[in-house]
Amino acid sequence: MQNCNPSQTGTDGSLVSEEGSTHKASDPFDIGGGHVDPNKAMDPGLIYDITTEDYVQFLCSMDHSSASISKVTKTTTSCKKGNHQALNLNLPSISVPNLKRAATVMRTVTNVGNITAVYKALVKVPHGIKVRVEPQTLSFNSDVRILNFSVSFLSTQKFHGDYKFGSLTWTDGKYFVRTPIAVRTILFE
Structure with a gap:
C-alpha cells in the first residue's frame, strides 16, 4: 500500500488549482470523475x-x-x-465523512468479464489512515459471479482533519476497476 498524493496534476505537469477566491490545490472533489470511455464502459470487468x-x-x-x-x-x-x-450503499466509491477511530464498509461486486477471473486489491492509502481490504483477492468462476469485500479504516490521528483521498483498485491484469476513497477524521477520545 502506498500513500496517495491529494494534489491533482494537469496534462502539462503543473498542479491544478481550484477556481474561485482561494485558488487552493485541487482535490478529487474539485476534479470529479473525468470523462467516460464508452468502449471501456461496455466491458468493465x-x-x-x-x-x-x-x-x-x-x-x-x-x-x-x-x-x-x-x-x-x-x-x-x-x-x-x-x-x-x-456507509454500505453499494456505490463504486467510498466516503467516510466522520471517522472517529475505526469504520468498516462493505461492498459487493459482480463479475461481468472473464468467467474465471482473479482480482487483486491495490490500495492507495489516504494520509493518516490505515486501510485493510478483506479479502485481498477475489476469485470468480462459473458458479461464483458475485463476491463481497470489506474495507476497514483506522485513523492514526485524534483530531478533526480535512478529507484525505486514496483509492482501491481491483485488477486481474486486464481490467483495472478503481474505487475512489475519501475519509475525514473527527475528534475522538
Whole structure:
C-alpha cells in the first residue's frame, strides 16, 4: 500500500488549482470523475450492482420514516432497522465523512468479464489512515459471479482533519476497476 498524493496534476505537469477566491490545490472533489470511455464502459470487468431496495434501505438508515419514503417511491416501503448502514450503499466509491477511530464498509461486486477471473486489491492509502481490504483477492468462476469485500479504516490521528483521498483498485491484469476513497477524521477520545 502506498500513500496517495491529494494534489491533482494537469496534462502539462503543473498542479491544478481550484477556481474561485482561494485558488487552493485541487482535490478529487474539485476534479470529479473525468470523462467516460464508452468502449471501456461496455466491458468493465466488475460492476457495483445496486437495486431500488438498496436505495430505500439507505434512506431508512438516514432515519427517514417508511411513510415518507413511500410517498417518494410511490410504493409500500418497510424499513429494516439495523440492517443497513449509510456507509454500505453499494456505490463504486467510498466516503467516510466522520471517522472517529475505526469504520468498516462493505461492498459487493459482480463479475461481468472473464468467467474465471482473479482480482487483486491495490490500495492507495489516504494520509493518516490505515486501510485493510478483506479479502485481498477475489476469485470468480462459473458458479461464483458475485463476491463481497470489506474495507476497514483506522485513523492514526485524534483530531478533526480535512478529507484525505486514496483509492482501491481491483485488477486481474486486464481490467483495472478503481474505487475512489475519501475519509475525514473527527475528534475522538
